[in-house]
Amino acid sequence: MIDHAHDLASVRDATDRVLSAAAGLDNVSVAEPSRLPGWSRGHVLAHLSRNADALVNVLEGRPMYAAASIRDADIDRDAPRPLDVQVADLRESAARFQDAGAVPADWSRSVELRNGVVDSASRIPFRRWAEVELHHVDLGIGYELEDIPEEFTRREIDFLTERFDGHPDVPSAHLTDGTHAWTTGRPSDKPDVTVTGSLVDLLGWLCGRRDGSGLTVDGGSLPALPPL
Template identity: 75%
Template sequence: MIDHAHDLACVRDATERLLSAVAKMDNASLAQPSRLPGWSRGHVLAHLARNADALVNVLAGRPMYASAEARDADIERDAPRALEAQLTDLRESAARFQAAGDVPADWGRTVEMRNGVTDSASRVPFRRWVEVDLHHVDLGIGYELEDLPDEFIRRETEFLAQRFDGHGDVPPTRVTDGTHAWRTGRPADEPEITVSGRPAELVGWLAGRRDGAGLDVHGGTLPKLPPL
């Protein structure tokens, strides 16, 4: 069972890590490229702030974004801001999300994300945790996949394996870190391919942050995963 209160606490911790790290940056470093193609570090921070507000909308039963075009325009608008403005927006938008999470609600209800995707409201705090911690890594300022909490890596690996489960373009695959194992890809009695490796390498590959070169593959070649 998903514990949304626990995940909200994890979001707070991840946000504090992010804010502490960003506070050590300067305006010049904000303008430098992030690890995400086409985005500066300022783009990443602008996205994180707007994502917090978008998830407030989700919890309130409103559309996550007015439109895909409006989402992209807001990020482009906010990306060039100075460090202090970015920090203030990150902090204030995070507080709005936490306040929305603290409102008594039916956490078993179904909510709508982007592009018609639905999920349980109880999973929204974990989705925010994913945004904060993975994009912290994307900034390229010293926080790496290996620094992610063990619980986060295990749960995100499971979440992404489930996301690709049944996908016609992904061969039947067993994913394992040597302790835990997950199945993903097309349905089959037995997976054709086994992908194994360190937890950080697995989540990096599944999340599109690493090319899988650090993984061991048996039974075929490393599957090419669809974009998230």
């Protein structure tokens, strides 16, 4: 059972971590490349701010973005801003998200995100948590996948294996860290491959932050995953 209140608190904690880390940057370093191809650290911070506002739209029953092109245009517009403006925007947009999450509501209702994706409102705080944790890593300023809370790592693996489950372009795969196990990819009576590794390495591969070199694959090669 998803506990949206717990996840909102986890989002707040994760946001505090990224705000504290970002405050240690300066106007030169915020303009430097992030770990995401083609994006500066300013792009990453701008995306986090605009994503918070987009998820407020979702919680309040509006389209996530008024048009498909607006998401990228807003990020490009906001990326070059000085550090103090970036940090203030992230703090204020995060507060708006928390305020929207504090409004009494039917958390079992369905809501629509980008590209026609429909989900339970109760999963929106976890989706925001994922944005904050993974993009903190993308900033490339000392926060790594190993620093992410284990609860999030396990749940994000759950989320991503569910996302790829049944995908026709992903071979049937059994994933394990030796304690937990997941299946994903094309339906099959017997998985094509078994992928074994630490929780962190499994997460890194599934979310596209690592190439999977830390994983062991039996039965074939490591599956190529579609972009998120």
